[in-house]
Amino acid sequence: MKKNFFIDLDDTITPTGYRYSQVTCEFCHYLYDKLDRNVPFIRELVLLQTDLDLKLIKKQKFFKTRFPYSLVLTYKEVCRKAGIKPQKEMEREIKKIGERVFDMSYYEGNYIEGVEETLEFLVSQQDNITLLTMGDELVQSNKIKTLDLKKYFKKNTIIVPEKNEQVYKTLGKEIQNPYMVGDSKKSDINHSVRSGWNAIWVPMPGGTWAHDQQAKEELTEEELKRVMKIKEFKEIISRYDEIK
Numbered sequence: 001m002k003k004n005f006f007i008d009l010d011d012t013i014t015p016t017g018y019r020y021s022q023v024t025c026e027f028c029h030y031l032y033d034k035l036d037r038n039v040p041f042i043r044e045l046v047l048l049q050t051d052l053d054l055k056l057i058k059k060q061k062f063f064k065t066r067f068p069y070s071l072v073l074t075y076k077e078v079c080r081k082a083g084i085k086p087q088k089e090m091e092r093e094i095k096k097i098g099e100r101v102f103d104m105s106y107y108e109g110n111y112i113e114g115v116e117e118t119l120e121f122l123v124s125q126q127d128n129i130t131l132l133t134m135g136d137e138l139v140q141s142n143k144i145k146t147l148d149l150k151k152y153f154k155k156n157t158i159i160v161p162e163k164n165e166q167v168y169k170t171l172g173k174e175i176q177n178p179y180m181v182g183d184s185k186k187s188d189i190n191h192s193v194r195s196g197w198n199a200i201w202v203p204m205p206g207g208t209w210a211h212d213q214q215a216k217e218e219l220t221e222e223e224l225k226r227v228m229k230i231k232e233f234k235e236i237i238s239r240y241d242e243i244k
């Protein structure tokens, strides 16, 4: 019988968080170069940016200009604390640094190890595979195009503004034993399992980004039985028989 997989994109198929960390480092470098001792220590600086970014997500969900905007807000806050006037020219430069996360050349062929062979394997088994990703429509569809994901998923790519229980309940309605595969406990695992799905959790080895660390409620013992935790994506092949 065919199995039903819904597979996450960011940090499951391609290393997105790594790119955001790289660009955040570039932003920090830039600030230290330009403002030297006016900039707080690195820990406070990164925490400030993270905090402002999370507030934007909470208020307006995921929108394309959010991340670059969070860097500009961080710069303005650093200026305010140091008692200096923000420069328009620097704001423009910082916005440009932030937009480097949208540079699609980073994603070209940039699959997490073992992902391609696993997707090929699932296709060869004739399983139903659907890409289920959350975020800005344009950004996510650009990634899908750049990674050429249609060769595995065909038309089955879904972009949602948020992955919540409502999304899983609606998508899972007519589907037998749907599995959500992803790195995020908050978005991929907890909500899907609470909606009656099974889940395959592939956490990132270096830990997850701040937004996903906000998974508050834990799953019950009963619910945890429906979560298969794996170290690498390609374990889906070796543990295939355990999947219903």
Ligand SMILES: [Mg+2]
Residues within 6 Å of the ligand: 008, 009, 010, 011, 012, 182, 183, 184
């Ligand atoms: Mg993810």
